[in-house]
Amino acid sequence: MKQFLATGVIRSPHGLKGFVKVYSYSDDYSHFHDLKEVVLEKNGKQRTEEIEKILDQGSIFLVKFKGIDSPEQARFLSGWDILVPREKASKLKKDEVYAADLVGVKLIYNDEEVGQVVSFMDGPQALLLEVKCNDGKIRLVPYLKGIFVDNVNVTDGTMTLLNRGLVE
Numbered sequence: 001m002k003q004f005l006a007t008g009v010i011r012s013p014h015g016l017k018g019f020v021k022v023y024s025y026s027d028d029y030s031h032f033h034d035l036k037e038v039v040l041e042k043n044g045k046q047r048t049e050e051i052e053k054i055l056d057q058g059s060i061f062l063v064k065f066k067g068i069d070s071p072e073q074a075r076f077l078s079g080w081d082i083l084v085p086r087e088k089a090s091k092l093k094k095d096e097v098y099a100a101d102l103v104g105v106k107l108i109y110n111d112e113e114v115g116q117v118v119s120f121m122d123g124p125q126a127l128l129l130e131v132k133c134n135d136g137k138i139r140l141v142p143y144l145k146g147i148f149v150d151n152v153n154v155t156d157g158t159m160t161l162l163n164r165g166l167v168e
Contacts, residue, residue, distance in 0.1 A: 002086070002100050002101075003085065003086055004039060004083040004084065004085060004086065005083065005084060005085075005086055005089045005098055005100055006025060006041070006081040006082065006083050006100065007024060007025055007026065007031065007032075007082055007083070007084050007089050007090060008022050008023055008024045008025055008032070008081070008082040009022070009023050009025070009079065009080070009081050009082065010022055010040070010063075010077045010078055010079065010080045010082065011023050011078065012074075012075070012078050013071040013072075013074035013075050013078070014060070014062050014074075015062075015071070016070070016071060017064065017069065017070075018064055018065070018068040018069040018070055018071070018073055018074045019053075019055070019062040019063065019064045019074065020062065020063055020064075020065075020068075020074045020077055020078070021060055021061070021062060022061045022062070022063050022082065023061075024061065024090070025099070026090040028090040029056065029061045030090070031084070031088060031089060031090045031091070032051075032054055032061070032063070033054055034088060035051055035084060035088060036050065036051060037049060037050045037051060038051065038082050038083060038084055039082075039083040039084075040077065040080040040081065040082060040083070041080065041081045041083055042079055042080040042081065046083075049065040049066070049068075050065065050066040050067075051063060051064070051065060051066070052064045052065060052066040065077070086098075095145075097152060097154050099120050099127055101154040102117050102120060102127075102129060102143070102152075102154065102159075103117055103118065103119060103120070104116065104117060104157060105117045105152070105154060105157050105158060105159050106157055106158050106159075107131060107141070107149070107158075107159060107160075107161040107167065108158050108159070108160050108161065109160070109161040109164045109167075110164075113134070114133060114134055114161060114164065114167050115131040115132055115133040115134060115139070115161075115167050116131065116132050117129045117130065117131055118130050118131065118132045118138070120143070123140075123142060125142065125144070126142045126143050126144045127142075127143040128140045128141070128142060128143065129141045129142075129143050129149075131167060133167045133168075134167075139166060139167050141161070141166050141167070146162075147162065148161070148162055148163060148166060149161060149162060150162055
């Protein structure tokens with residue numbers, strides 16, 4: 001399992017003092033208030049930033065990083081993922097998993113392995129699992145429990161595929 005999890009992404013600058021708008025991948029911002037520093041990642045590059053201030057302004061969540069003092073400097077951070085140590089990420093509710101933990105999970109249909117999750121992306125209605133099938137092709141499977149997948153067990157590295165047609 002990954003030690004650091006992407007918990008949000010920086011969207012755009014806000015105001016004149018270097019604040020940035022942050023979108024949380026889990027819709028939960030509470031864990032951000034306990035963070036002193038984070039790792040930012042974009043295009044395979046990483047940098048550590050110290051958090052100076054956090055503001056909740058209605059539906060907007062703002063972060064000010066130390067040394068980022070203008071909208072021009074803040075604009076450079078747009079699109080960077082915010083990574084935090086696993087133990088400081090938003091806490092999981094019952095039957096939830098971190099999306100990063102789905103990578104490597106095998107899809108099982110009628111006791112037969114039919115593919116493996118290699119990546120994921122946001123879809124219009126649900127997370128889309130990028131699955132490398134046994135025939136070598138990559139297909140997308142919506143992560144909708146009870147509809148397309150079920151019995152997700154990241155510890156064992158398996159989940160049940162409910163419709164084989166998705167990987168054929």
